[in-house]
Amino acid sequence: MAVGRQPNELPQVLVLSPPAIFTSLESQFSIRFHMLKPWDSKLPLLQFLTSYAQSVPAMLVVPGDRLLVNSAILDCLPSLKLVVTTSAGVDHLDVAELRRRGVAIAYAGNLFSQDVADMAVGLLIDVLRNVSAGDRFVRLGLWPTQRDFPLALKLSGKQIGIVGLGKIGTEVAKRLEGFGCRISYNSRTKKPLVSYSYYSNVHELAANCEALIICCGLTAETRHMIDREVMVALGKDGVIINVGRGAIVDETELIRCLIQGEIRGAGLDVFENDPEIPKELFNLDNVVLSPHVAVLTTESMVGLTQLALGNLEAFFSNKPLVSPYVD
Numbered sequence: 001m002a003v004g005r006q007p008n009e010l011p012q013v014l015v016l017s018p019p020a021i022f023t024s025l026e027s028q029f030s031i032r033f034h035m036l037k038p039w040d041s042k043l044p045l046l047q048f049l050t051s052y053a054q055s056v057p058a059m060l061v062v063p064g065d066r067l068l069v070n071s072a073i074l075d076c077l078p079s080l081k082l083v084v085t086t087s088a089g090v091d092h093l094d095v096a097e098l099r100r101r102g103v104a105i106a107y108a109g110n111l112f113s114q115d116v117a118d119m120a121v122g123l124l125i126d127v128l129r130n131v132s133a134g135d136r137f138v139r140l141g142l143w144p145t146q147r148d149f150p151l152a153l154k155l156s157g158k159q160i161g162i163v164g165l166g167k168i169g170t171e172v173a174k175r176l177e178g179f180g181c182r183i184s185y186n187s188r189t190k191k192p193l194v195s196y197s198y199y200s201n202v203h204e205l206a207a208n209c210e211a212l213i214i215c216c217g218l219t220a221e222t223r224h225m226i227d228r229e230v231m232v233a234l235g236k237d238g239v240i241i242n243v244g245r246g247a248i249v250d251e252t253e254l255i256r257c258l259i260q261g262e263i264r265g266a267g268l269d270v271f272e273n274d275p276e277i278p279k280e281l282f283n284l285d286n287v288v289l290s291p292h293v294a295v296l297t298t299e300s301m302v303g304l305t306q307l308a309l310g311n312l313e314a315f316f317s318n319k320p321l322v323s324p325y326v327d
């Protein structure tokens, strides 16, 4: 606890988070801030905020369980000046509304880029080389009697399309260059200093590559951007890896294309309604499923705690935020 200060004298920070997720971070925050935790009260969220959070200047958001910071919540927080989210994606925040109200935003910035890129490459190798499918085959005791385990596809030399060449996409590209892959990308704008082939249209990108790796954020423009046409353009041997957000891909069409063999496979860390997953996916051997954990490593969690604390401390000392979110 800050020297000589009682919990009620510490700067107030409201936490919006599923309780279980925040618990692992709690001790580090509670010694510096008076954390207001709505789940400790029996009141419904909005009533809790109206009753106890009128003068709260800062909010920590640990996303999960489809939490949305929208006008209804913000209307209950007239003194709010800062939102610190522990994520790199900000699709759970109404960014335009926060800007309109003059509330600053801090986020995870570049902190997770390497971990997410590692995971994207891991999923790609898994799908192409049947790693998880092979594991199931061995564990189920099928190896001695069934010798027709399907042939894999090679990664080295593949033409890879990266959707969103931001911090994560760039890390993915760097790793895949090491495998001798040829990289092309789609982004809102062409990157002047990048030599990879640029496609302004994701459909054309898909038509010219063998695997698509989705690394962009979810916005109104990117929702369902990977639609049936894009999947068909990718082709029967094509693979989709998604480490961005589930809703960037039209999940119903993805499942249809996977079942009908219109694409070869998918590696998915994110889903349209995580943590709910369409049950059709469970029966597909050409899909690798991961529970939205690409950012979660022991190392990244240490960094994340420091970053979130650093942003809150900077705010309460009138210093510039460590990792402000810039659109």
Ligand SMILES: O=CC(=O)O
Residues within 6 Å of the ligand: 086, 087, 088, 089, 090, 108, 112, 295
């Ligand atoms: O998905 C995780 C994040 O956006 O940090």
